[in-house]
Amino acid sequence: MKNSLAYLVMAVMCAASFMSCKKDNYDPPQSLLTGRLLYKGEQVNVEYNQVPFQLFQFGFGKVGAISSTVDQDGRFSALLFDGNYKLTIPANQGPFLWKKAASGGQDSLSVTMNGNQDLDIEVMPYFMIRAAKFSAAANKVTGTFSIEKIIKDADAKNIERVNLYINKTEFVSTGDYNIASSQLTAEQVTDPAAVSMTVNVPAIAPTQDYVFARIGIKIAGVEDMIFSQVEKVRL
Amino acid sequence: MKKIFQITLFMFLAGASGCNDDKFLNTEPLSDLTTEEVFSSSPQVFSILANLYNRQPDFSSVKSWMSMADFSESFISDNGGDQVAVLRRNSWNYDAWNNWDYAYIRDINLFLERAESATVLSEADKKRFLAEARFLRANYYFELVKRMGGVPIITKALVYDNSGNTEALQFPRAKEHEVYDFVISEAEAIKNLLPTDANQKGRATKAAALAMEARAALYAASIAKYGSNTPLVNLPGGEVGIPATMASGYYTKALAAAKEIISGTAGAYALYNKKPNDLQDNFASIFYDKGNNPESIWIEDFQLKTVKVHGFSVSNQPRFGAEEEEGGRINPSLNLVQAFEKLDNTFAPIPVKDGSGNPIYYAKQADAFAGRDARLGGTVILPGTAFKLRPVDIWAGYQLPNGSILSGDDRGSQRPLPDGSTAQVVGFDGPIVGKEHTAQTGFYIRKYLDPAIGSGSRGTQSEIPFIRYRYAEVLLNAAEASFELGKTADAAEYMNRVRTRAGLIIPLTAGDITFDRIVHERRVELAFEGHLLYDMKRWRLAHQIWDGERLAESELLSNIGKANKKSTQPYSLLPYKIYNPGQPNHNQWIYKVALSNLVTGANRFRLGNYYSFINDDIRSRNPKIVRQPNQD
Numbered sequence: 077m078k079n080s081l082a083y084l085v086m087a088v089m090c091a092a093s094f095m096s097c098k099k100d101n102y103d104p105p106q107s108l109l110t111g112r113l114l115y116k117g118e119q120v121n122v123e124y125n126q127v128p129f130q131l132f133q134f135g136f137g138k139v140g141a142i143s144s145t146v147d148q149d150g151r152f153s154a155l156l157f158d159g160n161y162k163l164t165i166p167a168n169q170g171p172f173l174w175k176k177a178a179s180g181g182q183d184s185l186s187v188t189m190n191g192n193q194d195l196d197i198e199v200m201p202y203f204m205i206r207a208a209k210f211s212a213a214a215n216k217v218t219g220t221f222s223i224e225k226i227i228k229d230a231d232a233k234n235i236e237r238v239n240l241y242i243n244k245t246e247f248v249s250t251g252d253y254n255i256a257s258s259q260l261t262a263e264q265v266t267d268p269a270a271v272s273m274t275v276n277v278p279a280i281a282p283t284q285d286y287v288f289a290r291i292g293i294k295i296a297g298v299e300d301m302i303f304s305q306v307e308k309v310r311l
Numbered sequence: 312m313k314k315i316f317q318i319t320l321f322m323f324l325a326g327a328s329g330c331n332d333d334k335f336l337n338t339e340p341l342s343d344l345t346t347e348e349v350f351s352s353s354p355q356v357f358s359i360l361a362n363l364y365n366r367q368p369d370f371s372s373v374k375s376w377m378s379m380a381d382f383s384e385s386f387i388s389d390n391g392g393d394q395v396a397v398l399r400r401n402s403w404n405y406d407a408w409n410n411w412d413y414a415y416i417r418d419i420n421l422f423l424e425r426a427e428s429a430t431v432l433s434e435a436d437k438k439r440f441l442a443e444a445r446f447l448r449a450n451y452y453f454e455l456v457k458r459m460g461g462v463p464i465i466t467k468a469l470v471y472d473n474s475g476n477t478e479a480l481q482f483p484r485a486k487e488h489e490v491y492d493f494v495i496s497e498a499e500a501i502k503n504l505l506p507t508d509a510n511q512k513g514r515a516t517k518a519a520a521l522a523m524e525a526r527a528a529l530y531a532a533s534i535a536k537y538g539s540n541t542p543l544v545n546l547p548g549g550e551v552g553i554p555a556t557m558a559s560g561y562y563t564k565a566l567a568a569a570k571e572i573i574s575g576t577a578g579a580y581a582l583y584n585k586k587p588n589d590l591q592d593n594f595a596s597i598f599y600d601k602g603n604n605p606e607s608i609w610i611e612d613f614q615l616k617t618v619k620v621h622g623f624s625v626s627n628q629p630r631f632g633a634e635e636e637e638g639g640r641i642n643p644s645l646n647l648v649q650a651f652e653k654l655d656n657t658f659a660p661i662p663v664k665d666g667s668g669n670p671i672y673y674a675k676q677a678d679a680f681a682g683r684d685a686r687l688g689g690t691v692i693l694p695g696t697a698f699k700l701r702p703v704d705i706w707a708g709y710q711l712p713n714g715s716i717l718s719g720d721d722r723g724s725q726r727p728l729p730d731g732s733t734a735q736v737v738g739f740d741g742p743i744v745g746k747e748h749t750a751q752t753g754f755y756i757r758k759y760l761d762p763a764i765g766s767g768s769r770g771t772q773s774e775i776p777f778i779r780y781r782y783a784e785v786l787l788n789a790a791e792a793s794f795e796l797g798k799t800a801d802a803a804e805y806m807n808r809v810r811t812r813a814g815l816i817i818p819l820t821a822g823d824i825t826f827d828r829i830v831h832e833r834r835v836e837l838a839f840e841g842h843l844l845y846d847m848k849r850w851r852l853a854h855q856i857w858d859g860e861r862l863a864e865s866e867l868l869s870n871i872g873k874a875n876k877k878s879t880q881p882y883s884l885l886p887y888k889i890y891n892p893g894q895p896n897h898n899q900w901i902y903k904v905a906l907s908n909l910v911t912g913a914n915r916f917r918l919g920n921y922y923s924f925i926n927d928d929i930r931s932r933n934p935k936i937v938r939q940p941n942q943d
Binding site: 128130141143166167168169182213239250251252257259299 | 402542547550624854859860861911912913915917920940941943
């Protein structure tokens, strides 16, 4: 009997040790900022994981940005604490012009978080890919599209090359995110209003009867490419 | 009882008294030397200087084969994670190649101050030691500016005053051109304090200072000139980027410094030409001949039977018959091999197919590479050639009459042939995909391989030096500076000297010298010597040739010799033996261009890679350091 009392005490103490106090924790960020990069209401498609955006929150003594990248379809999101932020895209990033502040630095947007917020941002891309259509025949994917030059003033840039990428998954970009690509140089794009290009589909293991395709334009003097929307193509 | 207590207390008090002798309390340490002691004799000062020499960093060095193996100039025959990652990687991290060793600079500055105030050194010793330390400091700043752009120039040892405020120790980055100016002015200031002696290789000489000056001025000039190709690579404060107007001034300085070496006033340097009857071996000998080598200007030296040896030959010797069960790490790519031009000064791929697309049959393996720049055979071990008198055994398999391939999965595998007999079907040196140590591109590296017996064994290793500055590069610097200053005839003359040594005896004329030629000549002459990245950076070509797009075979084989030719993936050239008994091509050789399926990445040099990332801890300690551009 004496023994079992001791065990009882030990069991109670053991259980008590699993309790913790809640006071030293605070809630995780819960306000979701979402948005899209738009040009006249149309989503600006960019390279996967290459176009960064930065959020700054002031008043905590720390400097440094909350950095993330824009999705390949131009969407972005960040989970934040409620408060006041500034949103910007760092200098020379993205296939578009970002407004400059009077000081010459990148302009920024004030964002007040109080619960979830949806924030679309208008940007000025150098080019847009219009009416992109993809078709597949004889193990080839063909893309037809037109290229519209958006910025025509002193900031205008030229096309360096145009690529048609295909991938097994819906992430389609340069680098790891394609299984094949074909390329046209600027000289080979004779009529920007009607461009057509073809890429051979390599053997895919395990086999699948579809690929995802999109077109990207590399702009001379700009690091990031601008893309068309991703489309699933049945082979 | 009382007495005993008193006596004890008295004795205790007596024992508690100490002697007040300084000598007793302040014992000199027996294992350390004080600063005054060290700077009291010349050999001891020299030993500190040796430590400073030993800490000079190199971009690529024989001490680490990995440091030579990147940029699609070679394939890495290694199954370890880091190494294979190079082949799968798509882009370099922003912190790749960064360097920030201000502890080293501080040690040099301390050395300069202490040697300056040392009283017992002879004037001649002191003068030379101080000049050498300044040379090392300038050369390290040159290394820093190549990687990081403008950095703070600290020329005295900084002292912390324990005030809790470190602001006095925080210096902003200098402008990029100011660092180059510092290197150039230091070289000018010390060149006449250093000895003029072409046989002095390991220590700084007048020629070493001038070679550094010529290269630094050339780098600054080309950044000024070609910076317009990448307007985004720039900082408003000038920490990155050099104004275009400064280009011709720097080219003039580069040419003057190079000419001072070429004219012979800095010592009797010349192109190495001791083996005129075998130009390939002659070229390879530049890197292993330690006896009165007139070509090397400043080297990192090594010596057998000391701790200062290196295992480059251990890691890279041909695997078949190697002195250890390893070797063959660096496999030069076809991209590099085909860049070596033909003896008629034209560029062409290695001929593998005739005009109608049929394979070309070679009686001997080495025939495919005949009639080319001798530097090819001096830089690369080709199939059908030999190392240490032992032929390499590089072939990927048999091609059977029906076109199928018969090969094995291990070095020297044996398989039944169609006629029923069993025979070796793949070389003892490979190439076998994924089999490390074999020549997976079909080639091994030859540059820096030591032909001495024992160089490939771990217990002996090698003592051949790593050449930091050599005469051929000085000539190429002079050629480039002359070309950019419009003196194309001079440029042709300098370049032809280097090319004649390589067997390219048809001289280039002034009209032949183009920017493409300049870029090409440096790539083939200085392959694996740590120049490629810095050259491509200063010409602002890096983001074009490593653009992250896969390299198609047709792209690989076209536009050879063009400055901006893409080279994002290392290709292979695999030799196959023809099995076709009774036919004339039986046992002859064909070659196939291939891309190893281990190469899944395509190198992409982002604009943020032009200047390496300055680590966050450095910038948080010193808020005056501005960030590099394009690294967000």
